[in-house]
Structures are given as C-alpha cells and as structure tokens.
Amino acid sequence: MTNSSAADPKRSPLKPPKPPKPLHLTAPPISLPAHSDSSLIIDSAADLAVPEPHACPPRPFSSSYSVLQPSSMPIPSLARSSTSPAPPPSRGSRSVGSRSVSPVPPPPIRPGSLPRTASPLDAVIVAAGTPPPLPSRPTSALFESKKDAAVRRGLELKSVDISKFDPPPKRAFSLTRKPTYPADKPPPPQLQPQLHSKTQPRSHSQSQLQTKPATAPALEPGSFPTPPSGCNTLPHDPDTIPRTFPTIRSTGTPVPYFNARVRNVYTKDARVIACNNRKLYVMGNMLTVTDLVSGRHIYTYGTEETRFTAIGFCGTETWIGTKEGALKVLDHHGNLVETRKRCHSASVHAIYSLDNSMWTLDAEGRLKIWSADETEGSSFPTLQHSPGTYKVLPHFSAALLVNKELWVARKDIISVYTPLADTFQKCQFHIRSDDRIGAVTCAAVIEGKSSDVYIGHTSGHVSVFCSKTYQCKKTVFVSIHRILAMCAVQSTIWLVLSSGRVQVYDPEGENWTMLRDWKEFSGNTTYLLQTRIVSDHSRIEHYELPVALLGPDHQVRIWNGVLKDDAVNRCAITKHDEYCTFDSITVFACTWNAGDAKAAAASSSDRREFAEMLQTAKGCDILFFGFQELIDLGNKQMAAKSMFRSKRSRKVDQGNSALAIEYKEWLDTLTTLVDKELVGDTYTMVYSDGMMGLFSVVFVKNQRMMNIHSVRASLVKTGLGGLHGNKGALVVRFRYDDTPVCFVNCHLAAGQTSVIQRNDDFVTILESKLTAVESEEARAIQLFANNGNGSLILDHEVCFVLGDMNYRIGLPRGDVMRLLSADNLDKLLKSDQLRQELNRNPDMKLRLFNEKEIAFMPTYKYDVGTNNYDSSSKMRVPAWCDRIFYRAGNERTSIEALDYRRHEITLSDHRPVTGIYKVRVKDVDEDKFAQVVSRCRDEWKLRFAERYLNESD
Structure with a gap:
C-alpha cells in the first residue's frame, strides 16, 4: 500500500515526502487517540478546540467587544442535520497526510437514491475563555464522497448507516414578528450596558468601563423580551386616531431672512448643514464655517478625499463623522483636538449631545456613547476611552434623541431604545395598519416640550406620538406631497415638501395652524433641512434664531425662525377694539x-x-x-x-x-x-x-x-x-x-x-x-x-x-x-x-x-x-x-x-x-394703534426672553 505522497504523479518518487505545513495556531498540537475504525472521529472535548482550517488566529483581547460568559451563551448542538451541507475537510494539527490508510470499499447504494455526504468535522464557534466540558460524541464512521476523495486522497473512511442520525430540526415559523423559542429553552439572555448617565451612581470604576464596555447583542426586531412600560407593539388602529386638516392662515408669504447680508450661501458639494452659535456649518468633502451675522468666513477643514456625513456640538467642540466611520473632534478655531479611525464600520449618520456624553449612530444601526474622563475631572467626552456599544434598528430613515431615549424609524416601524436605563430595552410598534399613511421620512421634537414627537411620512401626514406612552395622539394631513425634512424652531414645526414648498405650522390646539407657506424650489428634488437653536444669550438682544435650508442647487437659505412680526401682528389683532x-x-x-x-x-x-x-x-x-x-x-x-x-x-x-x-x-x-x-x-x-x-x-x-x-x-x-x-x-x-x-x-x-x-x-x-x-x-x-x-x-x-x-x-x-x-x-x-x-x-x-x-x-x-x-x-x-x-x-x-x-x-x-x-x-385710529403695537412688542420680548432663558438653563 502506498502513501498519499507516492500516489501523486507529479511528486518525484526519489525525494522524501514533505511534512505538512504548520498552522499558525496558539494551541499546541493535540495527539489523536487510537481508533480502529477512523482517524477523524471526535470523542473528547479537547478535539472540539481544534480550529477551522481557514479560521483567523485568536484575536488578542480588545475592549471594543464584551466577553460573553459561558452561562450567557447557549452552546450549539454538535449533532449534524442529515440535510445540512458538509463543510470542506479540516486540516488541523493532525498529520494525516503521511499516514498509510487502507482503502475501504464504498457502501452499497440503494436503487433510486444518491449517496449522502457528511463532513468529518462541524464548524464550532467557541467563545473566548475555556468552555465547559462536553459529553463524548458517539463513535461513528463517515463515508467518503467523490468530492472529498478528489481533494484528499488516501483518507480511510468507513460507511455509516444514515438512519442512525437524528432527523434535522424543524424551523420555527410564526406569523408574528416576535421570535419563538422552544418550550424547554429560555429566550436569549439580555446584556446590560455598563455606561450610565451622570445622574446615576456608577457601579463600576472608570478603568472597568475602559476594559469591559457594554455591548448590546445584535438582535432581530422584537427580540427584546421586556419592553418599557406603556409600549404597545401592536399596530395602531387608524380609526381611533384623530385625523385633521391644518387651518390655513397665510400662503405665498415667505419668512423674513435671518440677515440681509447673509441670505444665501452658495456651496460646491454640500451634504450636511447645521447652525450653532450664529455660525453656519456646511459639510461635504470639506467643512466650511461661516459667521451668520457678519458673513465672514471663519475656517475650512478637511481634504478632497474625505466625506463628512454627520456633525454635532459639545460646548465649544465640534464632533464630525465621516463616510468611513471615523470620528474627529475640532475646537472652535478648527484645530483637530483628537481623532479615531474605524469607530464605526459604516457611515456615521447622526451625532447627538446629551449631558456630558456624545452619541454617534451609523447607518448599520450601531450606537456608541462616548463619556467624559471623570478621573481627570473633564466635562467633555473623549475618543480615548472605549464607548458603550449598542445595536439598534439598521438602515433607518429617521433617528431622534428624546428624553435620553433613541427613536429610530424605518418604513412603518418605530423602535425606541433606552441605553441609559438599568436594562437596555426596546419598544417597537407599527405606525399604521393600512395604506393611508406612508413610510417615515423624518422626525422632530420641540425643545421644552419633549412629550410630543412629530413624525413625517411619505403620504404628507404628520403623526404626533406621546414620548411617555408611545401612543399616537393624532395625525395631521398637511399635504398630498411627500414630507422630505422637518425641524422644530421654538414652538413651531417647519416642513419641506417634495413639491418644493416650505411650510411653518403652529401645532398648538386641536387643529394645527399654518403660519407661513411659500414655494422655494421646483418640485421633484431632494432636500435636507437641519436647524439648531443654541443657548446664546446674545440672541436675546437680536431676537434671531437661524433656520438653514439646503436646496437641490447646493444653495443654503437662512431665515429668521423667531417670526416676531407674526406674533406682534396676532397680538395687535386680538386688541382691535382698542383702536x-x-x-x-x-x-x-x-x-x-x-x-x-x-x-x-x-x-x-x-x-x-x-x-x-x-x-x-x-x-x-x-x-x-x-x-x-x-x-x-x-x-x-x-x-x-x-x-x-x-x-x-x-x-x-x-x-x-x-x-x-x-x-x-x-x-x-x-x-x-x-x-x-x-x-x-x-x-x-x-x-x-x-x-x-x-x-x-x-x-x-x-x-x-x-x-x-x-x-x-x-x-x-x-x-x-x-x-x-x-x-x-x-x-x-x-x-x-x-x-x-x-x-x-x-x-x-x-x-x-x-x-x-x-x-x-x-x-x-x-x-x-x-x-x-x-x-x-x-x-x-x-x-x-x-x-x-x-x-x-x-x-x-x-x-x-x-x-x-x-x-x-x-x-x-x-x-x-x-x-x-x-x-x-x-x-x-x-x-x-x-x-x-x-x-x-x-x-x-x-x-x-x-x-x-x-x-x-x-x-x-x-x-x-x-x-x-x-x-x-x-x-x-x-x-x-x-x-x-x-x-x-x-x-x-x-x-x-x-x-x-x-x-x-x-x-x-x-x-x-x-x-x-x-x-x-x-x-x-393711528395713534391708538401705535400704542397697542408698542405694547404687543414689549410683551413679546418679555415672553421670548423668559422662554429662551428657561430653555438654556
């Protein structure tokens, strides 16, 4: 009997056979026990530790991922389904290439049936650490398939009776979105994040947070077993939700510009805009910052190879995210403070600021929370520490941070996550059960009135949800056109429609009131509307809050979102009996x-x-x-x-x-x-x-x-x-x-x-x-x-x-x-x-x-x-x-x-x-009218100052 090397016609018979190439493994070779029937039968737990032939070597411990303890991870069954495909044969540390094995005749084949193949070793995923011992696998033989015989010649395999194997497990099927679990097995365990808000006492030290960050498992929608109190996972009945039309007060009259000198800002390739501290931030390949009061260019940052996709503000620092998933922190002069590559594996979609932390969210649904270095007494979050990582709904169309909860929407599903709670929970519900209300496109919340969450739809509806009960309070049909963008400015809601119109609504009362409505662009275009109201006391003197709109012509329009003249006019009208x-x-x-x-x-x-x-x-x-x-x-x-x-x-x-x-x-x-x-x-x-x-x-x-x-x-x-x-x-x-x-x-x-x-x-x-x-x-x-x-x-x-x-x-x-x-x-x-x-x-x-x-x-x-x-x-x-x-x-x-x-x-x-x-x-009477208008302006200034100061505190 010849060995496998002699059987190769291309190998010279005078040269000794080469030893098998060693694998770069950290575990030492495991000797094979003696068996009379096969050299590939697994009968001990030590054999299970042999890695796959093309698997990556063990990764050194990284603080970016949490370690799943054996008690928290169910061990997969080693029994192979008779219908599952066989993986390629393993070339572990066993030196099987130089052994002489006797050929075994193939098993008999019944008429009308084909021989079935089985892999000599199943793929096993082993968690980091030492797994618990497993019971010995019953000794059985596997028969050789033609494909395996062509790849690995000379392996001695015996036939086995297929009827001895257990039947394949049946796939659980349910019409509901919630996963089903076997009666004898509990649902998968849920991991608790170790990142807490600043108002909660920390149960772990900062060093533990750096070495063991909390990582929420990537679960399917609806798989969290314990939703927050008040969560309704069933679709909302459209017949029980009030549907109203807004009351139109004006049409065709645009909002006054923020500054006569800075009405429009032309950009080359803008994708993201933001307003902060009377500055306009325009991002594409470059970040350009412009002073909205003087029109002066402040600084430009970036290169042509970089694509910026998100921006957020934390004090005087500016956080920006890139298409490659990197994060950068700049100071108010545009100097790079710190940077970190590959923070996310996908494009950064949004950056939020909450207390002393920054939340970054990518398109694949990975949420990371960056905290401040409390050991050094800093109140600014840093990229030097490992963040808390959570998995949320991927490929979303709208995301919003409301009361330390993250609202994420995709199509007709809205998911609410509580990463700062003691238990990372999720509430998921449908927004419709018919075709009258379209998919979600955008969302907004009014600062100081976070109990209401406003959701825009492709059908031209705006749904108003309660952030505490997660119930839909009303639906307002504002247009037959798609709502492309939405933002909240003080107590008003601004909408941009696919028809190119911009509308401003007062959402107070049973029916909304349309304050302004005008056409800004031609229809069938894509818009991006972002606005931020900042806590800047100098704004009270000017009574200005900028609203920036990025149009399809790469031109940014900036309006004054205060609507002072509208408020004074409405006040004077209510006092018409006086003049x-x-x-x-x-x-x-x-x-x-x-x-x-x-x-x-x-x-x-x-x-x-x-x-x-x-x-x-x-x-x-x-x-x-x-x-x-x-x-x-x-x-x-x-x-x-x-x-x-x-x-x-x-x-x-x-x-x-x-x-x-x-x-x-x-x-x-x-x-x-x-x-x-x-x-x-x-x-x-x-x-x-x-x-x-x-x-x-x-x-x-x-x-x-x-x-x-x-x-x-x-x-x-x-x-x-x-x-x-x-x-x-x-x-x-x-x-x-x-x-x-x-x-x-x-x-x-x-x-x-x-x-x-x-x-x-x-x-x-x-x-x-x-x-x-x-x-x-x-x-x-x-x-x-x-x-x-x-x-x-x-x-x-x-x-x-x-x-x-x-x-x-x-x-x-x-x-x-x-x-x-x-x-x-x-x-x-x-x-x-x-x-x-x-x-x-x-x-x-x-x-x-x-x-x-x-x-x-x-x-x-x-x-x-x-x-x-x-x-x-x-x-x-x-x-x-x-x-x-x-x-x-x-x-x-x-x-x-x-x-x-x-x-x-x-x-x-x-x-x-x-x-x-x-x-x-x-x-x-013009004299009396002038007195009324002056009094209305003073009353409005007082209300504005009180409300603005309250929001900034």
Whole structure:
C-alpha cells in the first residue's frame, strides 16, 4: 500500500515526502487517540478546540467587544442535520497526510437514491475563555464522497448507516414578528450596558468601563423580551386616531431672512448643514464655517478625499463623522483636538449631545456613547476611552434623541431604545395598519416640550406620538406631497415638501395652524433641512434664531425662525377694539360666463331676468360684476390682441378696436340697467376693464364714494392651458376706509379630468405678486392681514373669488339627470369635484375661503336660448361651474352670506350666479394703534426672553 505522497504523479518518487505545513495556531498540537475504525472521529472535548482550517488566529483581547460568559451563551448542538451541507475537510494539527490508510470499499447504494455526504468535522464557534466540558460524541464512521476523495486522497473512511442520525430540526415559523423559542429553552439572555448617565451612581470604576464596555447583542426586531412600560407593539388602529386638516392662515408669504447680508450661501458639494452659535456649518468633502451675522468666513477643514456625513456640538467642540466611520473632534478655531479611525464600520449618520456624553449612530444601526474622563475631572467626552456599544434598528430613515431615549424609524416601524436605563430595552410598534399613511421620512421634537414627537411620512401626514406612552395622539394631513425634512424652531414645526414648498405650522390646539407657506424650489428634488437653536444669550438682544435650508442647487437659505412680526401682528389683532371703529356694508357680487353673447341679442325674457337680478341688489353699497368669455375665444386674432395689447389700450374708453367695443357694449348695458332698476340709489363706476375674455366692473353707491381709496387692478395669467391663453384672473382691489378689499374674477382650466390643473391655477392666482399698496411697515400692519403689505391677494382682509371655476360632477350623465329629476342635490354635491377637493386635499388653497350652501340647480351646460341641458353630441354632464367664495382675513373683519342664487338668463350656455354679503369694515385710529403695537412688542420680548432663558438653563 502506498502513501498519499507516492500516489501523486507529479511528486518525484526519489525525494522524501514533505511534512505538512504548520498552522499558525496558539494551541499546541493535540495527539489523536487510537481508533480502529477512523482517524477523524471526535470523542473528547479537547478535539472540539481544534480550529477551522481557514479560521483567523485568536484575536488578542480588545475592549471594543464584551466577553460573553459561558452561562450567557447557549452552546450549539454538535449533532449534524442529515440535510445540512458538509463543510470542506479540516486540516488541523493532525498529520494525516503521511499516514498509510487502507482503502475501504464504498457502501452499497440503494436503487433510486444518491449517496449522502457528511463532513468529518462541524464548524464550532467557541467563545473566548475555556468552555465547559462536553459529553463524548458517539463513535461513528463517515463515508467518503467523490468530492472529498478528489481533494484528499488516501483518507480511510468507513460507511455509516444514515438512519442512525437524528432527523434535522424543524424551523420555527410564526406569523408574528416576535421570535419563538422552544418550550424547554429560555429566550436569549439580555446584556446590560455598563455606561450610565451622570445622574446615576456608577457601579463600576472608570478603568472597568475602559476594559469591559457594554455591548448590546445584535438582535432581530422584537427580540427584546421586556419592553418599557406603556409600549404597545401592536399596530395602531387608524380609526381611533384623530385625523385633521391644518387651518390655513397665510400662503405665498415667505419668512423674513435671518440677515440681509447673509441670505444665501452658495456651496460646491454640500451634504450636511447645521447652525450653532450664529455660525453656519456646511459639510461635504470639506467643512466650511461661516459667521451668520457678519458673513465672514471663519475656517475650512478637511481634504478632497474625505466625506463628512454627520456633525454635532459639545460646548465649544465640534464632533464630525465621516463616510468611513471615523470620528474627529475640532475646537472652535478648527484645530483637530483628537481623532479615531474605524469607530464605526459604516457611515456615521447622526451625532447627538446629551449631558456630558456624545452619541454617534451609523447607518448599520450601531450606537456608541462616548463619556467624559471623570478621573481627570473633564466635562467633555473623549475618543480615548472605549464607548458603550449598542445595536439598534439598521438602515433607518429617521433617528431622534428624546428624553435620553433613541427613536429610530424605518418604513412603518418605530423602535425606541433606552441605553441609559438599568436594562437596555426596546419598544417597537407599527405606525399604521393600512395604506393611508406612508413610510417615515423624518422626525422632530420641540425643545421644552419633549412629550410630543412629530413624525413625517411619505403620504404628507404628520403623526404626533406621546414620548411617555408611545401612543399616537393624532395625525395631521398637511399635504398630498411627500414630507422630505422637518425641524422644530421654538414652538413651531417647519416642513419641506417634495413639491418644493416650505411650510411653518403652529401645532398648538386641536387643529394645527399654518403660519407661513411659500414655494422655494421646483418640485421633484431632494432636500435636507437641519436647524439648531443654541443657548446664546446674545440672541436675546437680536431676537434671531437661524433656520438653514439646503436646496437641490447646493444653495443654503437662512431665515429668521423667531417670526416676531407674526406674533406682534396676532397680538395687535386680538386688541382691535382698542383702536378700531367698525361699520357694516353690503356687497353684491355677480359671475357669469357670457359665452360671447352680445348684449343687443338679449330677448325680452332675458332683459326681464336681468332686471330682476339687479333688483336683488337694491340697497347694496358695492356692486361687482365679473364676466368670462365676453369675446369670441375661437377668434385667434381677437385672443392675440387680448393677450398682448399694451396697458394703455386696456382702457375701454380709449381705442377704437373691435375688442374695446365688445367690452364697452356690455358696460353701457350694465350702467343703464343699474340706473333704471336701482331706483332711489345712485352709483358711480369706479373701475372697468377687460382682458382675455375677462371683464370686471365695480359700482359704488355715491354715499360711500368718500370711503373708497387706492383702486388698482392686476392681471394674472395661468399659461396657455386654454386654447389661446384665455385662462387666468383679473384682480381688482381697493381700500374701504382702512379695510383692504379684493375681487378676483377668474376663469380656470376646462375639462372633466383637469382637476389638478384647476388646483394649480388657484395656487398661481393666489400667490402671484401684485404691486404693493403700502411699503411702510406700521401702516401695513394696521391695514392688511397676515403681516402683509398688499402685494398678495390673501393680504387683503376682505376677499371674494368668483368666476367660471370649471369643476365638474364626477358621475355619469344618466345618474346626474336622475338625481336632478328627483331634486336630490345633496347627493350630487357629494360628487362635486370642488367639494371633494376641499374635503380631501390639504393643499387646496380655496380652503382658505367659504361658500354659502348651494340650493340651486347646476349652472352648466345648457343649450343656448333654452332651459335644456346640453343635448349636443358631446352630452356634457351638468355641473356647478360658476361659484362665489369669500374670505375674512382675521378677527377684525367678518363676512356674512345673505343670499346665493342663480338666474335664468338663457343668453349663454351658463347661468349667472349672484350673492349678497354683509361685511364689517374698520376705521383705525393711528395713534391708538401705535400704542397697542408698542405694547404687543414689549410683551413679546418679555415672553421670548423668559422662554429662551428657561430653555438654556
């Protein structure tokens, strides 16, 4: 019999066989006991200590990992499943290559079955230290597989009866997320962290903390057996959680900038931003620090090869994390104090400061807590000591430190960890059980009010959780767009949406209040919003807190998050009785899509209807008429003139074009009817103009003319959505005493399915910049709403929006006609597109307005000259296209709807709609108003100083 070396044809028979290569092992070679049947059978505990052939040598003891004691780690079973794959044969310290073994015939194979293979030695993971002795393994033989025979020739293996092996263990399966354990085995032990907060007495010395840091095991979600008190691991029932819309107070008005000299900061490749101590920190490949007051560049740190991913502050020191998992500490001059590589095995995601410790969290869910060196009396945490290490939910989308607890969210799961408690616990719960609320994207908490945790979602919702009971208190539907970023500034919540809008909310009360809302960027981009409020007493003098927003253009915008003017304005409005005297007027408003009808073509019945319509306005102080499609929109030459004619040619009493004649014909008709039908009252026309088929006329009773000031008009185009650009709005505004009044005559996008376009038209109209009426700040506050100056429609305290809004009914024509025959208007109104948008869409800007209840038939579409709905081949569905909405901007004014009806004029395919409203107007005593504003500012400064000092203590 030849040995294995002689069997190799490439090895020379004259040379002696080479001894096997020694393995670099720390344990001495173990001699093999004599066995008659096999040289690879394990029968003693000493054999189990033989390492795997390609295993790493034993690692010297490191304080970065805790030692699991034998009593705390269950020893894996050595019994091999008959179905598990066999590992490659081991080449331990046994010299089996030079032994002579006799070949053994292969075992018999039953028909229809394949030979099964088994490895001569299982892979065993042994904890550091000496394991307890194991019972001897029963002696058995293993048969040789073809693969093993090709690799290791000459090994003598015997066949074994496979039926003697135990069946493979069955995998536990459960529909729940909690792990299941066998009845005879307890759950895995839970390790306690040895890092304590400074308020708890230390049970170990600092030297023990350095040599044996606490390391929490990497457990699967839901595997902590003892969740904190109050934790509910079940999904929250969406039907029991209040869902609300925010109350819109303002839209289109941005927040004032933090500093006029430092409005925008341009960056090259920014990824992370932060504000601290009136400094802006922008990080990408480099860290750049800028003074927000002077605009002066302070310092730059880093190299092009480094990628910074996180930043935190501890006193005058700045902690930064890198993509490679390294941590660096800089002083306030940008000098490197200390650094440590490979602190994390993944990119550092966040850095938090808590008491005298720093928390660093990476993308793989490894949390490390760095404490101060108490032996040296230092209050600053250091990288020189070994941190406490914990395992949390990996690949999270949002993380937040709340009351010494770490909130981590991924998709629809939120996990709360308590690393500073006596027992490292986790509470895990679902935020939804349906598809109405999307995955988590961001989170925030208001300093000084940490009982509420605000969670943003992809669906545009904000969930409010209680940090003590972990229960969802309410859900606020703020937008149909994704919430990309969120931060808390004093008592307000700032949101950045995927549509490019920035919104500021006051979360107090049952319903949130939208304080500011404006569009900052184009949509479909990625944003990053971070802000920090620092304990800087010099801020009280300036009343400034910066909010920095990093946009897709790598430009950082910095606003003042204090909103002082908003607070002073709201305070002055609540004291309006001290400086205002009030009066009431009545306003008549009419909207009608004339459909290119000529006034001379009106029949006698139509003239009677016109007379009756005007008689309903008897006694009204202001008459407003808004017409749409007053010219032939199919005439391209007329439409082009309407779009591009100069301002001078807009006057109806100037120019001899056919376009001016169209408007002048209807103006003469209205003037005649007003003088004829409203007997006893005389009116003066204060404004008339037309463009793009829109025509607006304002009459004021002569007794009220002395109260009218600053009549102006503006045109807002909503693009070429109409065939020839005929869609848009004609805005007429004036001041009645000290009450700004605005009328918006609009014509929106047509079509049954153009709901989104019509919504966008409203946004364009309401947020279009008009010519500011007042530039003086004090005068603007006493006149306009929402701290405006008259440059926006919503700055006006009294506002009417009327016209052909083109919203349809979302039902088939047959169903609509049956409901109309049954006079079932309530069911029809439930399918009205405009009502549905008001009830379901929080971004619908018309939610700022009110409409009196509709009690009349749909006003569109009729056969001209008849009372029959459309009988053409298109068979359009009847709809309430013609509407009138109104809004009182604040508590100083009020509007009461007295009448809302349609009129049976058959001259067009639309029916005109009119409304009568009682409006409260104000007259301001400027001296008294100045005293109130001064008092409100002093009260606000006092409240701000008290709250800011309390937060900084």
